[in-house]
Amino acid sequence: MPYAVDFKDVSTTGLESSPVAPALAGLRANEARYFKNKYDHTFTVEPAAEAESTIDWVSRILREERDIVIASPPLEATEFEVEGIRMAYVFYRSGLSINVMYTLADAGKRAVGFKLSDGMEIPAELSSFKFARQKSKLAGTIRGSYFVIKNEY
Template identity: 60%
Template sequence: MAYQVDLKDVSKVGLTSSPVASALAGLRANEARYFWNKYKVPFITYPASEQPAIVDYVNTVLAERDITITAQPLEVAQPPVDGTDWTYVIYANGLCVNVLYEQAAGGKRAVGFKLSDGMDVPASLADKFKFVRQRSKLAGTIRGSYFVIKGEYSTPAIQ
């Protein structure tokens, strides 16, 4: 079932199985606010169990750097932005992974990692990335990092 993230009232809908559900809900709302403010598009999430192709796509892109996320994926999202594919997977441990893939030749292509407030850096990321801190009214302290994608990928659409 699809859920349109509320930008003002942070809700744990779809995230209640996470031990950091409140912080993760704030992080998700922070992402939703970004897309609304920048592109005027809603941030709609879907259960990851209903969208295995999206999770597989993100895992394929992460494999470029030998990264494996062992946490359970809870939700996925693909905010509609012209010319750019944004794909999100939100994990139970508090991690949010997004893949930015501009369709134009030579466009921006990167994977971003955001950690919920209070979450430890996963072992698969700790040795490979440095995380910077950002304050958010909705999410508290967010830590983030990224890497540039080198390969060519075809982004699947949410069904």
Template identity: 70%
Template sequence: MTHVVDFTDVSTEGLESSPVAEALAGLRANEARYFKNKYDATFATEPATSGRGKELADHVARVLEEERGIVIASPALEAAELDVDGIRWTHVFHESGLAVNVLYTKQDGGKRAVGFKLAEGMDPPEELSAFKWARQKSKLAGTIRGSYFVVKGEY
């Protein structure tokens, strides 16, 4: 079932099993606001356990594994994909409070990267301990910690 993320009335729907559900909901709402403001796009998620949501979560897991040998230990709860301005954005929200997105510009030579964001109150997971993390403030998500790496392969 598709869930349109509301960034004015933040909900934990679909994230209830997370120990940091409220912070993760804020992080998800922050992403929804970004896409609405920048691209006038609606951010909708699907459960990552079946159907299209599972395909999206598997795609992100494949990119992480093939690019850097990273396997996220925490289960994926929700996934989303947006295709705006020639860029495919695939997001996965994990039970631990980690959000992973793959930005993939379709044109040759365009930007391609994996971004990681942590919900407030979450330490970086062991599998991402080698990354340096920057902080940013968000009215919806409190303090977000983020990192990224450039994607070299074709996906």
């Protein structure tokens, strides 16, 4: 069942099994606020079991572009389109959030972003990336990195 993420009253609903659930909930709420403010889009997520096609798409891009397989199990995911951009997010038990920004037009931007919740270690499979820090009222300190997608998906 889809869950609309509330960024005013942050909830760990769906993320309870994460050891950094409050920070991951803040990270998810931070994304919800961004999409509401920028695109007037309500950010909704589904349990991983109901979002297999989204998780498979993100996993395929990671595997084929950089030979990355995420060890942590996914908890939730979402996929939507705003202004010609296909967006997908997967939230993992470890506190990791991965998003894919895939512009549908041929000449557009396409990238994979990684965000680490406050309090989690960098996963071994992402140890080659440099992470920048960003402060968030909802999520504390977010560490983020990305790479550009080169192929078609």
